[in-house]
Amino acid sequence: MLLNSKRLLIRNFKDSDLESFLAYRNNAEVAQFQGWEVPYSREQALRFFDQIKGIESPKAGHWLQLAVELKRTGEMIGDLGLRVIEQDARQAVIGFTIAPAHWRNGYATEAITCLLEFLFDDLDLHRVSADCDVENTGSWRTLEKAGFRREAHFLESFPMGGKYGSEFYYGMLQREWRARNS
Numbered sequence: 001m002l003l004n005s006k007r008l009l010i011r012n013f014k015d016s017d018l019e020s021f022l023a024y025r026n027n028a029e030v031a032q033f034q035g036w037e038v039p040y041s042r043e044q045a046l047r048f049f050d051q052i053k054g055i056e057s058p059k060a061g062h063w064l065q066l067a068v069e070l071k072r073t074g075e076m077i078g079d080l081g082l083r084v085i086e087q088d089a090r091q092a093v094i095g096f097t098i099a100p101a102h103w104r105n106g107y108a109t110e111a112i113t114c115l116l117e118f119l120f121d122d123l124d125l126h127r128v129s130a131d132c133d134v135e136n137t138g139s140w141r142t143l144e145k146a147g148f149r150r151e152a153h154f155l156e157s158f159p160m161g162g163k164y165g166s167e168f169y170y171g172m173l174q175r176e177w178r179a180r181n182s
Contacts, residue, residue: 001056001057001064001066003066003114003115003117003118004114005110005111005113005114006110007070007071007072007107007110008068008069008070008071008107008110008111008114009068009069009071010066010067010068010069010080010111010114010115011066011067011069012052012053012056012066012067013049013052013053013065013066013067013079014067015049016076017049017067017076018042018045018046018049020075020076020077020099021045021049021076021079022040022042022045023099024078024097024098024099024100025038025040025045026038026039026040027099027100029100030097030099030100033132033133033135033136033139033160033165034097035160037161048065052064052065058082058084058092058123059084060084060085060086060089061083061084061085061086062083062084063081063082063083064081064082064083065079065080065081066079066080066081066082066115067079068080068096068098068107068111070102070107077098077099077101077102077107078096078097078098078099078102078107078108078111079096079097080094080095080096080111080112080115081094081095081096082094082095082115082119084125088126090124090125090126090127091125091126091127091128091129092119092125092127092128092129093128093129093130093131094112094115094119094128094129094130095130096108096111096112096139096142098111103138108138108139108142109142109145109146112142112143112146113146113147116128116146116147116172116177117181120174120177120178124174125174126173126174127171127172127173127174128171128172129151129169129170129171129172130143130148130169130170130171131167131168131169131170132167132168132170133158133160133165133166133167133168134153134165134166134167134168135165135166140168140170143170144170147172147176147177147180148170148171148172149170149171149172149176150168150169150170151169151170151171152168152169153166153167153168153169154166154167154169
């Protein structure tokens with residue numbers, strides 16, 4: 001897979017992404033709102049890379065992880081995840097991670113917008129959803145900038161490191177995407 005935006009390439013992972021991936025996966029500020037623990041070992045990363053290498057396009061029920069690369073430098077600065085819902089192949093869930101050195105540059109919004117264009121225009125999906133921790137202000141603001149609508153606030157619904165975090169759930173319909181981009 002290869003998607004292009006003004007400043008980014010969104011593509012399948014390459015072996016050369018390993019060091020960049022390990023750097024942000026081992027950043028406590030990034031991991032605090034994610035489903036992995038720090039330290040995130042090289043062995044974990046290699047297993048993850050092995051798992052995702054065979055998934056080059058969206059497949060219902062499976063996560064597809066895509067690298068986010070800066071066009072001007074070729075540096076991998078984060079990733080996007082997407083999973084087409086197994087019970088309804090016209091719906092998907094997305095997620096995103098950007099390395100802290102690249103926060104506040106609009107890269108996450110740009111990457112998500114590029115992915116939404118693919119999902120709604122090329123795959124003809126009906127609905128895309130996302131969720132994030134309520135304390136992860138950067139993530140929920142990014143989702144709202146990308147046009148997502150907040151649909152729910154679940155209190156203490158997600159186990160994280162021995163406690164429960166609260167989550168915001170977001171959604172966007174294809175018709176909302178088209179109205180926003182017409």
